[in-house]
Amino acid sequence: MLKQLSLIIIILLSLPGCEREDHLSPDYGQEKLLPDRDDYLNEDYGTQTFAKELSGIYASEIGLIYYDDETRTIPQLYLTRGEKDIHIDSLASGAVNVYFNKFNTAFMPLQLSVKIKCLLEATVDTIYIRGSDGIVRTSNDDGPIGAPLPESDDAELIGKYARKTGMIELFIDPMLPVPVKASVKGKKG
The missing domain is CATH 1.20.5 (Single alpha-helices involved in coiled-coils or other helix-helix interfaces)
Structure with missing residues (x-):
């Protein structure tokens, strides 16, 4: 039984x-x-001259802003600001890679690294920059902090470059679990 x-x-x-x-x-x-991420950046966009004009190193100031949890659209607290070089490399397709490595300040122990492939649109005096599917990684050289460090493969960027003055303004949403966004202002060096 x-x-x-x-x-x-x-x-x-x-x-x-x-x-x-x-x-x-x-x-x-x-x-x-599944989408082929290389497909949309390997075609010819006809923006190579703008990408070459935009490429270079920008002495920049990055500010981190904490947003509301619910909508991620209302700024709640301006956290910290610090200086960091922003690198922009032109690609053969006419797109650009925008990146910086290991940004941190005395008030932010984690180091933030961002790399986003962006497409360009230009007018007579301005180059507009837009990117998505960016890579965001955080690190802590002082050792573990007891929890997995936040990271994302969905970061977004919008920005503009003033051709006459060489000034760039970027707004980066790293799409991390914490609703923090980065505001970047810089000048080509």
């Missing part, structure tokens, strides 16, 4: 395992449905 009961329990437990794939989406695991 005990053997029969254990056999029935084993059969009942194995049946849901056999039907697991019936509950998954038919699109699950199909790599061809």
